[in-house]
Amino acid sequence: MSRTLRLLITGGGTGGHTYPALTTLSAVQRRQVPHDVLWVGTANGLEARITAEHGIPFKAITTGKLRRRPNLKELGTNIADVFRIPVGVCQAIVHAARYLPDVVLSTGGYVAVPIGVAAKLIRRPLVMHEQTTVVGLANRILARLATRIALSHESSLAYLPASARKKAVVTGNPIRPELLQGNRAAAYDLFGLTFEVPLIYVTGGAQGSKQINTLIAEILPRLLPHAQVVHQCGPAWIDQMRAVEVPADLADRYHPVPYVGGELADLFAAADVVIARSGAGTVSELTAIGKPAVLIPLIPTGGDEQRKNAAYLAEAGAARALLEPRPSAEQLLAELMPLLADPGLRAAMAQAAAKLGRVDAADALCDVLLEAARGGAQASSPGSFGGAGSR
Numbered sequence: 001m002s003r004t005l006r007l008l009i010t011g012g013g014t015g016g017h018t019y020p021a022l023t024t025l026s027a028v029q030r031r032q033v034p035h036d037v038l039w040v041g042t043a044n045g046l047e048a049r050i051t052a053e054h055g056i057p058f059k060a061i062t063t064g065k066l067r068r069r070p071n072l073k074e075l076g077t078n079i080a081d082v083f084r085i086p087v088g089v090c091q092a093i094v095h096a097a098r099y100l101p102d103v104v105l106s107t108g109g110y111v112a113v114p115i116g117v118a119a120k121l122i123r124r125p126l127v128m129h130e131q132t133t134v135v136g137l138a139n140r141i142l143a144r145l146a147t148r149i150a151l152s153h154e155s156s157l158a159y160l161p162a163s164a165r166k167k168a169v170v171t172g173n174p175i176r177p178e179l180l181q182g183n184r185a186a187a188y189d190l191f192g193l194t195f196e197v198p199l200i201y202v203t204g205g206a207q208g209s210k211q212i213n214t215l216i217a218e219i220l221p222r223l224l225p226h227a228q229v230v231h232q233c234g235p236a237w238i239d240q241m242r243a244v245e246v247p248a249d250l251a252d253r254y255h256p257v258p259y260v261g262g263e264l265a266d267l268f269a270a271a272d273v274v275i276a277r278s279g280a281g282t283v284s285e286l287t288a289i290g291k292p293a294v295l296i297p298l299i300p301t302g303g304d305e306q307r308k309n310a311a312y313l314a315e316a317g318a319a320r321a322l323l324e325p326r327p328s329a330e331q332l333l334a335e336l337m338p339l340l341a342d343p344g345l346r347a348a349m350a351q352a353a354a355k356l357g358r359v360d361a362a363d364a365l366c367d368v369l370l371e372a373a374r375g376g377a378q379a380s381s382p383g384s385f386g387g388a389g390s391r
Contacts, residue, residue, distance in 0.1 A: 010115035011107030012047030023174035027366040103373035131280035135159035172358020173284035182269030198272035208234020218329035228253040278310035290354030318353035
């Protein structure tokens, strides 16, 4: 006998928390497991828009973020958030008790804590997923409540409470499967690229990065004799980057674009080197596709996670990293030039990156999720979830 899986998802605020959950849900759907889903998040987080776009039922709750070292500007917000947190916990308990999930998947962000507490109170299995090398404060709290803990990196074990480590498994960080199916030739045709020099893909995220854009603008005249560049600079920066002065005979090697959408997989396939931040999602994508990179972490971030992510890849030989808060254009150029000159070095870095990647992360996390759901269901009903465990 099979029955419908009732899955409650929580996590969001940013793409780093939202997209792994969405990708794992897609893995559940690929298994053809009969299921219902409810996503609980914040009304102003990315998860609200993403669930609406995908037709996923969504409930919003109130939540707050406790800043451990608030400055004077944040002090008032911190005090207000102290009062929002218990409200969010009460809302989470109501939603979870009404929905009665077979399993809860938490992918992080402060919205996940109230739902994690609710899962514990109504005795439902909680699977917690951590995307970064450093386990954040919210997930260190949830680790004590979770039934299973899924990690993206082996090194994250050291950041868990000792009592929680036996519940942990390394699954990797789910990435969108379409990113693994890029077409190199399609990117070359789209941007009018040449095979004469290597291709650098530069990205600072959907909105672009002032720091990265400024560095690229400074080094372009010296870079373009050796490379061509597709630069996702952000909508607010496109006019400024188009106006950057470059040698006239090399102008067709620089391609600034405001954003990159469906062509991202093709760009990843075509790129010889990627320049990027080192957020959890970016690191997971670069390692899954096996792509050499020069990483410029956003500093500061909570727990200094981007710098630690970048250092983790650099130590493994998978990337070059500029770990100073304000790296210079000269430092960026010094990291790039050896890579552009040596295809063998790029190939070695690509292999090192691929060794860190998990292309099956979504399926691995799906296995953990379904296993936890079956364990919870055995106590309440004899049915199993159709399709569970088959890929």
